[in-house]
Structures are given as structure tokens and as C-alpha cells.
Amino acid sequence: MNMIDFVKRPGLGRKGRVINVRANYIEISYLPYTNIYHYDVIITPEVPPSLNRRIYCELESLQADVFERSKPVFDGRRNIFTAIPLPFEAATFDITLSIDITPLGERPPCSFNIKVRKVAVINMEILHRFLEGKCSSSSMNILPGIMALNVLIHYKPSIMHVTHNDDEIIYAKYKRSFYTNQISQPLYGGAEVWQRYYQSIKPTSKKLMVNIEVSGTAFYENCSLIQMVVKLLVKRHPDDLRRGIPDRDRVKLERALKNIKIRVTHLGSASKRLFKIVKLTNTPASGTKLEIDGKCTDVASYFQVTYKKPLLYPFLPCVIVRKDTSIPLEGQRHFRKLNERQTADMFKLICPQPQVRANKILQGSEILNHQDNERLRRFGMHISDEMAVVVARILPAPRLQYHPSSRDASFVPKDGSWNMRDKKVATGATLGSWAVVSFGRYELEAVQNFIRELVNTCFDIGMNIPNKSPTIQQGNPMGNIEQILRQAWVKAGNMSKSPPQLIVCVLPNTGVPLYAEIKRVSDTVIGVATQCVQSKHVYQAKKQYCANVCLKMNVKLGGMNSFIEPSLVPFITKRPTMIMGADITHPAPGGDSSRPSIAALCASMDAKASRYATSIRIQGGMVLIIADLIGMVKELLKTFYQTCGRKPECILFYRDGISDSQFEQVIDFEVSAIKAACLALESNYKPTITYIVVQKRHHTRFFPMNKEDSDRTGNCLPGTVVESTITHPFEFDFYLTSHSSSVGTSRSTHYHVLYDENQFTSDSLQTLSYNLCYTFARSTRAVSIVTPVYYAHLACNRARFHFRGENWSDIDSETGGSVSTYGMVKPELQSVMYFI
Template identity: 55%
Template sequence: MEPISKAPSKLTDFVLRPGMGTLGRNIRVRSNFFEITRLPAGMNIIHYDVTITPDVPPILNRKIFAEFERINLSRALRNVRSVTLPEENGNTYGRRPPKIFKLKIKKVGEINYEELTQFLEGKRQLTSNCLTAIMALDVLIHHEPSMKFVTVGRSFFTPQDSQVLSGGAEVWQGYYQSARPTQRKMMINVDLSATTFYERGPLLQMITKLLGRRTPDDLRRGVTSKDYQKVERSIKNLKVRVTHRGEVINKKSFKISKLTPASADSTKFEIGGNTMSVSEYFQKTYNRRLGYSFLPCVVVKKNVFLPIEICDVIEGQRHIRKLNERQTAEMIKFTCQPPHDRANRIRKGVDLLNYRASEYLKQFGLTVSNDMIVLEARVLSSPTLTYHPSSRDFSFQPREGSWNLRDKKVAVGTTLGSWSVVCFGTERDFSSQVIQTFIRQLVITCTDTGINVPNKTPPMMHANPQGDIEGTLKQAWLRAGNASKAQPQLILCILPNTGVPLYAEVKRVTDTIIGVASQCCQSRHMIQAKKQYCANICLKINVKLGGMNSFISPTQVPFITDRPTILMGADVSHPNPGELNHPSIAALCGSMDSRASRYSASIRVQSGRNDIIVDLSNMTKELLKTFYQSCGRKPERILFYRDGVSEGQFSQVLKGEVEALRVACESLEPGYKPNITFVIVQKRHHTLFFPLDRRDADRTGNCLPGTVVESKITHPFEFDFYLQSHPGLQGTSRSTHYHLLYDENSFSADGIQQLSNNLCYLYARCTRAVSIVPPVYYAHIVCRRARFHSRGEQWSDAEISGGVGAASAFGVVKPELQRVCF
């Protein structure tokens, strides 16, 4: 049988769909796609590029173009037009005359939808004309919402149903929409989104919340210089209105540049030849005595000072700074909605969009269904998991994607002989007796699950969480070795909170300085010492020390057991917005045995927010060598799962990274050419599924684990599918989208779908099926862990300017820790 990737048709450079899958139980689901029932027919849409000068923000561009449309309603478009934007409340020009803008209009081409229709029907490849036609549909469906609502990317937001967060922010409900090509149809994908804005209303109230005070009067107790710096950073460039001069003036907006160094009582300026303070000015001019004159003023222009208490924050200003831990928790609570509620809110969004009544859509002959599409889906069976034969229930099929360790022993248990415990906190915070009770329960659970623990009373020490962490961990390592007269295997660290800095430093030191496995526990869980929590800790310890928790029968994963096969997962992690001096990190994880239970990792630092893995060839060589050392044979097949890639990058990634795999293989041995399958894995999409029948839903109302969808909303002819492999916990579950770009292993639809689903039951760190195949999951963990290896994530310009070679700030993981699940 010829490889699928060599199909004679040149419809695509990627893999053609080999047919539909048949395995599993047939069900029906709704999805948040709305069919475009009629495309523009019998007409050409003219595509213009419009340049507006002078350059202004997008929100003003829309007003200018709306005014242009109004005056050109019955006239032919000219090459260059001038538009005078009328003076209106809310502009930022003050009393200056209205501004004149020039519009340069250039015809680019004409869009005919016949070509797009042929692509949707699988009769021709995706051309630039098709992409332009899809872009035009996106422009059409976004135009009216962008004129009415606050827009961010493909989403628009309304203050309706908003919720106030702590720290002077609020979260708004939004609606995402995107025109998507699918099998024989164009559809509109509509989903909920949410983003944070600065809390509208009194600036004084917002600052009170920023500083964690309950009421503005609490500010009278004193505000430190550090508090002032925090406030100034937070409110810089914020737009406000004043509230002291009546409704008309009230509409004018000002942009904050900074705070005055002194209070309103002490900030002075000259007026009419006299010098007076801001407080005196307001008393004399407006007969208003300031209630918070001990606070600084905001500076909005040179020598223009406004008391904080007369300013109101204008609504709809995005909060682009990173949320703190409490805000993040509040945000998650706001966005976490059960499937039924989410579906109803999406329908509400479609009503708000009101496609049927849109004059724009009517003018272009576009009609859209108001009903979610109904799809055929299948629920794949779960694999049979195997634990140690001495277990009472050693071989079983999990129900609804989860199971527990009751009456089970791990398949291959390790021995934990040399270890120590560090509690980051004082004896007063966490008594030795509480810690010993937790250790006792942990040791009992380890023994019950098949892990041998000869040393049941490891040395224990308290340490300062703000102290010398590296010194503490080195001391703990020495104590472990001295107590057992053997090489230390593990340091168990009890952390006082969920904060990142301490955890990051523990991992940096143990991974890159000492070279010993570490296991962190939260103190609140230690105090309770529940058996389920201890069982999860045991699973992690076992794989970190080289054990195997469970495996799937070879007959259910023949692709990785019939012939030597390596599974690889790759991801690139970028720094947060604003972290200009931080690099990107690329991670590659590969399986090291025929049961896909042990993995090794390779990591690289790369600059420039590059989504392509720059040094993939050498990273692959490292893992192929490790595989050979572990198994004694070279892989004959490579199944490569790649995360972190958008559709627009498919061609670039396929060309660059498959070639890098080939180069790696050839460099190890001339003529070495294992068969490669390259699969893109996407979680950041807006496709949701809702079971039609309650019998096809789990207890949370989500689709059952193993639900696969490959028709109607997938690519017109390429080989892709959606797989929801995990059980729901809370909110609406999101499936994973798999798209095969290259395939020399001739996978059938059933073959790759069932294999991917089965692999999701082999994630070693929990007793649940996970939402994404383990090689990629481990690559995520490695990327995150690698950031902790960079001296607390502190990078300098000099270290980053070197690109891939800028590893001086990047601690290298000790070799003995590279072959374990992180």
C-alpha cells in the first residue's frame, strides 16, 4: 500500500483523508458552528485597501470610515478623499478644531466565490483567492459588532453580565466569531470569550482596591512610597473623566501620565501671577474642599494636575497587565460554565450578533443559520490497563476516563531507600509531629501501591522559605546520604504556599545543581494527609525513580509494540507579553520503551519568539541515541506529535521540522530512514461539543471520554479529527484537534484515532485519561520546568542576544534526571 502522503492528487501538500473511522459507538452531538446557508452568488466582491492618515487607533479608524460611508452612500469611490470627523463628546482633542483625515483607497482585486466553493467540495486546492474570500467573510461578520462593541482580535465584549475582580479590575463577557471552511460548507464558529478591563467608576475606589484596602478612608492610615510606585505603574495611560464641572464637561477624557510627587495640599502651580496649591485652587474656584487632599494628583498634561477624587475611570479600557493569583482564580470561576449554560450563552451571543437582520450581510447575499449544527460522532472504547499481577484488580477497563489505586499495585515498583524531608517553615508553623504523621501515611501508601521503602523515617529539617534554598537542599542531600549510606534518590519538599518563586528555586537547584529528584507537596495537603493525595504523590515518585505505574496490553497499541517505535512530543513556550528579555524554550520528549511509559527530554533556548524549533535535528539525535541505549535497537518508526503551531505555519513547520528529523537520522547512520508520521496537536481552538442525549454525557454534562468527530466541521479533504479523550471535571471540556501533515506509516482513521485515545490513558502522574497525548503533555511540563532553571527566570539582555547559544543563564539538567517523567 502506497503511503498516503504520496497520493497522486495535488489537492494539498499534506495528507488526504483516507476515509472515515468506524470504531466506537455512534452518537450525535451539537457543536458551536452555524452554517452559512448562502454565499455571495452571481456577484463579485471588490476588495479595496484603505489607508487613513494621520495614523490613529483602530477605534477612531472605524469612526472615520463610518463617516466616509455616510457621505459616500450614493457616490462612486474615489482614489483619495478627505473626511472631517465632527467634534463629539468623548474625543481627546479638547477645544481644538475638528481634525481632517485623508483616505487613500486602492482597488486590489475582485473576489469570486466559485473558487472557494470548489475548494469546500474537495475539487481544488486552497488558493490565495480562497483565503481572500474567507477573509472577506470575516470582515463582513465583524464589521457591525466592531462599530457597537469593544473589540479585541476576533472577539467583541459587552459590560453586560460583567463581574468585578479584586485589585481594580473587572471581567467582561465576550463573543468570539470566525468564518471557517469545512466539508462542503462555510460556517461561523461562535464561542464565549472573556477578558479583563480596568474597573469603571471612581479612580479613588480603584486605587483603594489596588492597594488592598477596604475603603478609601483606610488610605488615611498612610500610603508608602512603594504603594505610590505600584499605583503609578498600574494607572499610567489610563483614561479618566472629571466629575466636578457638570455633565457636558464631564464627557471630556484625559490620559494619565504619572502621579505628582507630592499631595494635592503640597502640589503648587502658578495662575494669574499667584502661586497656589491644587487644594486651594479647588476651594477657591469651585468652592469644593477636597476630602483626600493628602493623596497625590494625577498628571494629565504638563502642569495640569487633577485630584484623584474628581476622576472617573472610563469603561472599556483593557487591563493588559498580568493578573495576580487571586484575580486569576476569580477569572477562572467567571469563565468556568457547565456545558448547558455555555451553550445557552453562545445562543445568546448569536442573538446579539443577529446575522439574519444584518444589513451588511443582506447586501452581500449572505445568510446564516441561527441553529447550532448537529454532528455524527463516535465514542471510542477505553483501553485495558494493566497493573502488577499481585493486584486484586490488576487488569481492567476504566469507566468514563478515570479510576483509582484501590487494591492495585504499580506495574513496576521502585525502591526508595535514600531520601530526606525539608519543610519550608518553622516548627511553630508546621510541627515535627504533623510532618511525621504525613510521612507515615505516605510510606504506608507507597508500600500498599508496590513501592519498597526500607527507610521509613527519613531525616527531616525545617528551613526558611526566604533563606538560602540552595544551601538548604544541599544539606538535605547530605543528610539523606549519611542516613542511608547510599546515593540520595529523593528530597521531599513541603511548601508553605502555591507561590511560584520557591517552587521554581527548588526545581532549579535539584535538577541542575545537585542532580537529585525532588517531590514538592503543599502544606495544606500535608496537614490533612488524605490517602488519595498520598497515592498521587506515590505515582509521581515511582516514575521519577524509574518505576512504571501501568501499561496497556500490546495488542491494543500494536503500532508501538509490533516494531521498535519512538513517540515524540514537541512544544515551544514563549515568554509572557512584556517580558522582552526572556527567551523562548523548545522541548522535545521521546518514549524510551515499547510500552511508552518512560520518556527522555531535550531542551533548547531560542530567541525571537520563533515557533519553529531551531535545533530540532540535534535534539532528535539525543533522543534517538538514548532510545538505542535503552532498547538496544534503532526506532523503525517515528510518530511525532507537534504542539504550538497555528494553521498559517503548517507548511513552514512541515518543511523545516520533517527535514530536521531526516537530517538527524541520516547523521546517526547513512541510509537510516525510519518511517515518519507528523501530527499537529491543537488545544487553542474554539470548537465545543454538546451531547444531544443525556445518556451520552458524563456526570458533568460533557461528552464522554473517547468522543471523536471527523465530519462536517473538519477540513474539506485533509486528514484531521477532534478527540475528547478526558473526563470532565468542571466547566465545558475542550477536545484536542489532531491534523496529520505527513504520514509514511499509512495510518487509517481508526488507527490514529484509537492509538491517540489509548495513549491518553498512559499519562503517568494521575489515574485519569488526559486531554492530550502524553508526549506533548510531558513537553509542556519540560518547557515550564526549563523556565525555572533560568535562575528564577531572571534574564539579561546580554544573555538573550546570543540566541540559541545564550545558555549561560540556563541551567543544564543533570544526565541522571533526563530519562524520567518530569
């Protein structure tokens, strides 16, 4: 199948109320028609990009007669682009540059050889034809032309704005970003947030636009390590540590400091070498022994004798930076990205309300100052300084249905949310055999009161619980979790004379290890649904919290909470239809590449798209495609047939986790896999397929222009859809804001249709996608992405708990996973939504 040319936009939608919003895009008001010349650059010996730029700037200065007229732009690696051809096809230059010692502690060579060779001529006329929809994105010069223009707009910021401290670490991760050192905010624990601006050129209808976004990155403060220790341990002064650091605090400190890079200062300003902290010593500097020339001494005495510097804080431990090398805590600088907790605190500071974010974006445009950029003018390019005004529409919310006996059985939600008052779930499950395990020592009466309130709430929302007094037992959170859960399972079965359906677990904290082990055992060993609750809620037993728990319990037991009025989702109700959501979670960036990725596929099992079944696979780490998609689709097609008695005639496949550059790589394989799965079940079985990529990680933001078009936080109203001006020049894509946001600026979801045999119109697909966001079972709010993709994401996260290992997060595999390290979900749970 030839998948290079994706689905064309079938026309603009008309449904909903038309409004105007601002987008964080500025227009390239004049785009060059003349050719751009591409040169390959090889600098030897090889050095980091920041040093490459210094070398190139020196080359431009020394060879002004060669480069002055054309004013090239350099990407810091291998590419130079010019608007006027250089006076040679290939040339070699030698330059000498005075360079300080690098962060690695070595003095780099000062002499460099630079080879410049012409490799291509980019015909910008073809890029103009693409923007007008007259040629596809696979045409030559489209991507090279956009790449050249991206290098052009990033060249000046890369020269003027240095990144924070170790710029090579930052540049590697944020190639299209720059930092402003005037804009920073302090964080708890010796950290600070630096404001980061992102800019990238995007092709849109008949024009190119520059997408500008503002965010932040957190770092440790550039301060002495002793100051950092004081902040991490929440002390006022180093003297507060004179009695030493308790073992518990030392472990905490070691965890926080491990792998941080530090720069020693006891050797004077000439030393810029960096060391990485491995661990802390168990003894203070005055008690940490060294052997020098056969004589035993301690670190404090060694520094006194060797460097004539008595330690001010010999009572503190040393950092170990490599084998047999210990350095006192005093007088060192360090920096690195922050840990997870500090990053969470950072987001509280960098999630401004929409108007504040819009002002910061405009501030970023002023800092970029495209109008006063000589290189842009040399290329014949002009960029506006105003944010784009975009036409949008607000789609109507769907009508939701609950049980007919409810007072409020049918209603239209307002502003993307509602509550369970006067409502009973559409189909209430029956819970007759269950148990409660209290992990920790809590008052039995408090647990009984909570269970009583939970049962009453379940009854109020329409569930049937004949056994209102389940067995309650205590469990040691540090004990054998499998044994504890098995005991609870046996007691519940003996009490009700039937297989247990649910175990409610009271957790002492929000820590992951206990929760993960409970889910691993219940999902893959015992085969029973579990519902975890926090102990703090057990003592309060609020009605709203209990209602939220009941919604989860109902769907885990096979019930249905609500559904959309059938007439509003004709694509699903007119013919047997399966809606699928797929996602892959990969190992953390910078982690062990041998660790596998996890793929999850969730599919609807009824005509209301409210019940879902899952299929999970582990595969090679960082593999983009779903390797065993054929097997996963076959599993779910069989489950659909067993559940509904019919085969799906239509398949709507939403795929998360793919970037624009990966479309061609993934689409051909995965659509073919879906078709192959169908043919494997029956030789003439060919349901119509629509394949849509769902993207949440993008830099597009929208800002309402009128108060009546915004919610109480100033964000776009749920249902706001944008399909023109800043979307693809001619392919079928749109941005949909389906949720309301209580904090910061809401981020819409980008939907891009790559394959479509169901011949959706813009209105029909946008409306269906929006309506699906109201079917998320565990909340009474519309969610930000279509529900089947949300479920696939939850299933992926749950699957990571199913691995065995010394550490719950260790997922080691050389081949992409094996049954010895991964426990498959028990069959009795695969057809219900155990992952909710």
C-alpha cells in the first residue's frame, strides 16, 4: 500500500458557533522564491556544537571576503545554508582558536580543519507549490526547504542567547529553544526555573508560520554544594549540621545528589573540570581516611596540608566522584535537571493563565526581534510580529444518558462537566463477594464507617451490593503482598460461597511500590479486580470521593456508567463498529535502551462505545510501530464477536504517540496489520478502516478573544475546534479543545487523519471525536483526548506494574520482553476495564 499521500481535507466543517481565537503563530509575510544553497560542513577534530559555532564565527571573521556577501547560517553541526552561492563548490580552511579547558577536564586542540562542500540547491518554488496544495509533502525540497528556514530563524538566538550552564546538555534536548537568563524563578530545595522560548516553522494553508511557545526548565541553582545541602535538608545554616547528618537524612541527600555534576574550586579558577557524584561517604571529612605515600591521613588534614585550606565544615561527609576519590562538600558548584518532585513544583510556577501566557509569547516575539535580523533580510524573508487570528467553532456538547429511573436521566453537560446528583448509572453491577484489606494499623471502626458510606453511595448511584459487610483484615505494607491478597480472596470466597469479585485496599500513602505490587498480584496472579483508596479519605469518608470510587468499581465489575444518546453517534449505532485506541510507552529518555516498550490496544465492545477490552504486548524498546498489532487486533475482534454476536463492519483506529516525522514509517505497517488481522479471521472479511493520529505533545495554544467564548479560567470553551489558518495546507487535520482546564492554559489535541475508508466529513469526525471525550468512565468531566486513547494510556501504565524485579520500575529485557519477566493479565479481567 502506498501511504505517502495522506487523506485530503474533505472541506471545512460548518457545525457549531463560529468565533475567532488567537493562536501562538506569527505569519511569515514574505517567503523567498529564490533558491537556497546547501553546504555540508566537516570540522575536525570533532567538538560539541557550541564550540563548532565559535569555530564557524572565527572562520567568517577570517574569511570575510568569502562569507560577507552571502551571510550564511550554520546549524552548529554539519549544515550551512546561503541565499547566494559561495564562490566555490568545495574548499578547505585551517584556523587556530584559543580555547579554555572543556567541562570534561581536557584541553581541546586549538587547530581545526574545516571542509565546506556544496551538496544541494533547494528550489523554493516547489515549497510554494506545496503550500498551495499543488504537490505532496513527499516532493523533493519540501522538508529540506523547511529545515533551511528553521536553521535561519534559530541562527541569531543561538549566537545571542546562551543556554544555562552546560549548554550542550540543554541544546541536545531542546534544539529549537533558547533561554533568557534574565527570567528565572526560585524553587524549593535549591532549584530555579529558567524561562524557555521555543520557535519552529510550520507549513499552513498558502503560507508558512512561526510557532512560538513559552515554557520553563528547572535546574539546581548554580551555587556551592554546601549551600545546596543546607537547602535540601531544610536548614538555615551549615552550622545546624555540626552534630552530623543522621543516616536517614544522609540517604535522602545521597539520592538527591547522585549523578549531579560538580566543579571543584580548591584548585583555583584555572580548573573547570566536572566530576559526577557517585555517593556520599558514611564518615565526615575529618574521619574519612586516605593513604598518601604510605601514610594514613584524613581528608580534612590532607586539604589543610596540601592546599593550605582548613575545612570550615569537617563534620560533614565527602562526596565520592570516582573510585578512591573523595572530595569535601565545601566550595563546589553543581547543576543538572531537577528530580520528579521539584519538577512538579516547577509546573505550578510555569502554568500561567491564558492571558499571561499570551503576553509572554508576545514578549518572546519581541526578544526574537525578527524585524531587525540581517540574516533574514539577506534571505529575502520577513516575519510579522502579531499573533495570528484564527476562525474556530464551538461544537455543541452531546446529550448524556443515565438509568431511566434517575431524576436527571438525560441532560446536556455545561462547560464540559457535571455531577452524579439525581443520577443512577446506566447499568449497575452487582457486588456480592468482596473483601477489604487495610494496609496499616487503622481503627477498625473508621474502616467500617468508610465501607458503610461506600456501600450507601454505591446503592444511591444504582449498584446492587447484597453483601454490605465484607471481610476486613489488616495487612503489613512491607510484608508479602501476594500472600495477604490471597488470604483476603479466600476469606471473601468462603464467606459468600462464590468467587470473589473485588478487593478494596486501604493504602497508607501515595507511594508507588505498594500500589504497583497490589496491581501486579491482582491483575496477573489472582485475577481479581482491586480498588485502592487512600487512608486519609477513609477517615473523612466524603460523599464526593465515595461517588468517584463507585464509578470505578462499577466499570471494573462490568457495569456501564453512562452513554451518549445514540442518535448523536450514528457512525457507531447504524452499523456494528469497533472504536480502537492504541498507545505505546517507551523507556524514559536517557535510560537503559534495552528496556522494552509497552503497547496497549483498547477497543469498544458495544454499540454505545462505553465498554472496552484490552490487549497488551511488550516489545523492543523505542520501537515506534506496534510489533504484534495483528495478534492484538485478532484478540479484540474475537472478543467483540463473542460479546456482540456480530463482526465489526467499521473500525475507527485512534493512534497516540506518533510525531509528524514518523507518519510514513508507522502508517503503512499498522494499517496493513489491521487488514491482515481481519483477513486472518476470515478470507473475505474487510471492514472499512479509518486511521487517525492523536497528538497531545505539540506547541500550539489558542486564546479566546471574547469573554463569552471562554470559560471561567479564560481558556477556550470545551468543543472549540480549529481546522484552518494554522493547520496543514491540504491534509485532513484539526485541533480540538474538548475539556475545561482549572489551572494554566489548556492544550488542545491535534487529530490528523492518515487513512480513511469510511469517508468521514469534517463535521462528522470532529463531532464524533468530541462526543467520545464525554464517555470516560471514571469521571464526570469531558477529557482532553478521545476516551479509547486515554484507556490505552492507562493500560500501558498499568502494564509497567506487572513486571517482576528488585525494583518495581526495572523492566529489563534484551529482546523486548519475555514471559518470565512479564505477567499477562488474567483472562477473567481482559474483557473488563480493570485498569480504570
